[in-house]
Amino acid sequence: MPEQISIIEIVANSGPLVLSVLAVLALASLASWVMIFQRWFFLRRVVNEMDEFEEHFWSGIDLRQLYSELDGQDDLIGIEKVFVAGFKEYSRLSEGSGADTEAIMQGAQRAMRVALTREEESLETHLAFLATVASTSPYVGLFGTVWGIMNSFRSLINMSQATLASVAPGISEALIATAMGLFAAIPALIGYNRFSARVDVLMKRYHAFSDELTGILHRAVHARG
Amino acid sequence: MTLELRYYIVPFVLALAVHAAAIMAAYVGWSPDREESRLIRPQMVNARLIVLVPPEVKPRQVVTPSVPDKIPEVKPEPEETVPEVVIEEPPLDLDEIRRTREREASETLLELLAESSFLEALQDEADDLARSDAADDEAIIAQTYRFGIYKLVVANWSRPPSARNNMEAKLLVELVPTGDVVSVTILEPSGNGAFDRSAEAAVRKARRFDVPVESRLFERYFRRFTLLFRPGDLLR
Numbered sequence: 001m002p003e004q005i006s007i008i009e010i011v012a013n014s015g016p017l018v019l020s021v022l023a024v025l026a027l028a029s030l031a032s033w034v035m036i037f038q039r040w041f042f043l044r045r046v047v048n049e050m051d052e053f054e055e056h057f058w059s060g061i062d063l064r065q066l067y068s069e070l071d072g073q074d075d076l077i078g079i080e081k082v083f084v085a086g087f088k089e090y091s092r093l094s095e096g097s098g099a100d101t102e103a104i105m106q107g108a109q110r111a112m113r114v115a116l117t118r119e120e121e122s123l124e125t126h127l128a129f130l131a132t133v134a135s136t137s138p139y140v141g142l143f144g145t146v147w148g149i150m151n152s153f154r155s156l157i158n159m160s161q162a163t164l165a166s167v168a169p170g171i172s173e174a175l176i177a178t179a180m181g182l183f184a185a186i187p188a189l190i191g192y193n194r195f196s197a198r199v200d201v202l203m204k205r206y207h208a209f210s211d212e213l214t215g216i217l218h219r220a221v222h223a224r225g
Numbered sequence: 226m227t228l229e230l231r232y233y234i235v236p237f238v239l240a241l242a243v244h245a246a247a248i249m250a251a252y253v254g255w256s257p258d259r260e261e262s263r264l265i266r267p268q269m270v271n272a273r274l275i276v277l278v279p280p281e282v283k284p285r286q287v288v289t290p291s292v293p294d295k296i297p298e299v300k301p302e303p304e305e306t307v308p309e310v311v312i313e314e315p316p317l318d319l320d321e322i323r324r325t326r327e328r329e330a331s332e333t334l335l336e337l338l339a340e341s342s343f344l345e346a347l348q349d350e351a352d353d354l355a356r357s358d359a360a361d362d363e364a365i366i367a368q369t370y371r372f373g374i375y376k377l378v379v380a381n382w383s384r385p386p387s388a389r390n391n392m393e394a395k396l397l398v399e400l401v402p403t404g405d406v407v408s409v410t411i412l413e414p415s416g417n418g419a420f421d422r423s424a425e426a427a428v429r430k431a432r433r434f435d436v437p438v439e440s441r442l443f444e445r446y447f448r449r450f451t452l453l454f455r456p457g458d459l460l461r
Contacts, residue, residue: 007251007252008248008251008252026244029244030240030241030244033236033239033240033243033244034233034236034237034240035236036236036240037235037236037237037239037240038232038233038236040236041232041235041236042232161440163439163440164438183247
């Protein structure tokens with residue numbers, strides 16, 4: 001009985017095109033796993049910071065004090081940036097030469113909107129890459145497989161008797177490309193779905209927070225005016 | 226949006242670990258069991274054991290005392306309770322194959338004989354294995370398949386009431402590589418139409434036989450072969 005050939009040996013003996021398809025897929029898989037872990041840690045950190053900040057914010061602390069606490073730090077993340085941007089604009093306008101209340105509120109809202117957009121962008125970093133890997137790598141793998149099968153059938157042309165043994169190695173080699181494509185695509189797809197759902201939830205919380213902050217500032221402006 | 230490299234070191238290490246684990250799994254774990262590819266071995270050993278039971282072993286009389294073998298013949302006509310079907314392949318050594326076929330036919334005796342001749346058989350088996358070469362192996366594989374055909378035909382045969390002990394019908398069977406029967410022709414009729422038809426019907430009813438996948442073996446032994454029908458169960 002012939003020795004069972006391991007998958008690694010089959011890969012090592014396959015043709016240049018199948019080999020390069022496999023290399024591309026391996027790179028895509030590696031990169032997408034890096035992104036998955038990075039996003040995972042990042043989003044976990046953002047959610048933790050958000051919980052902490054909201055707790056702090058609603059603990060009854062003076063907003064001016066909170067602002068001066070945060071303003072100096074340079075590793076602000078997520079919701080803190082929105083708060084700092086909105087409050088900075090508000091205090092700058094309200095301390096300046098008597099702008100009217102509408103102008104102050106509009107300025108603060110605009111600053112928060114810009115900060116929100118930036119935050120959304122930073123939350124969604126790499127998600128597009130994961131989506132691309134998830135949707136294209138099965139096709140890349142299929143391409144490798146189809147090519148490999150084509151070649152192994154082409155080698156049959158000159159044979160009078162086609163046996164399974166003469167096509168089996170080529171097909172088995174070619175199918176590895178599809179397996180590899182799926183191996184790259186599945187984690188990327190799961191990661192993409194999971195992370196984009198989490199980003200959605202976070203963005204809703206951001207928007208709710210910025211509306212709440214607008215309300216508080218509005219009240220403060222009118223109380224002052 | 227700035228890509229700070231320090232946030233990527235741990236994820237990169239983890240991703241490498243995931244892939245290393247996957248490669249290890251591919252290298253070690255995921256190859257199919259090798260036992261599957263050996264499945265044919267035990268069958269071959271069985272067939273040899275059948276072959277090795279010598280027909281003239283004494284217990285034969287003890288087992289079937291009610292049937293004194295009246296017909297004087299060189300090869301022992303089987304008196305057991307199954308019809309005998311001899312499968313020959315024309316170009317090869319006919320005698321050898323006929324002999325092995327008949328010993329296979331006496332398979333039912335094997336269980337009774339096995340105990341007495343088991344050690345002897347094992348010894349012979351070892352000797353046989355020692356001198357077996359490729360051609361020998363091939364013949365043995367063919368024989369195991371022939372045994373399967375024999376069993377299937379016997380299972381599908383219903384004995385017509387007019388069948389007699391001395392009747393013989395020779396059929397030519399043609400198969401396609403999938404094992405499907407494409408034609409059955411009566412080469413030498415027995416003279417009894419019902420018996421001939423029953424023999425032919427048995428092969429047709431079997432419809433499909435298990436044949437070797439290797440085309441060389443198939444072409445050599447199973448593309449066309451003859452079946453010899455002899456009813457041996459009239460006492461039943």
